[in-house]
Amino acid sequence: MKLIEGFDSNYRYILVAARRARQLQSGARPVIETNTRKPCKVAQEEIRAGKIKWMIIPVEKSAAEQASEFFEKGAAS
DSSP: OOOOTTOSOHHHHHHHHHHHHHHHHTTOOOSSOOSOOOHHHHHHHHHHTTOOOOOOOOOOOOHHHHHHHHHHHHHHO
16 A cells, blocks of 8 residues: 555554544544545545644653663663
């Protein structure tokens, strides 16, 4: 399957479309005119029209993960 423009992976595209579909199911209004009423299809059309913006929010590591990395670096030295 070909990558959708603006996405680094098809998986990310599916995640964004699913989140937008949930918003539509919860009462959000579509930002484009469309003939379909299915939230998944509306979300996909909005994304392809360039109307939906997204960004990656980095997740901070837990204290256990930070400690593990610290000790791994110390053992390598």
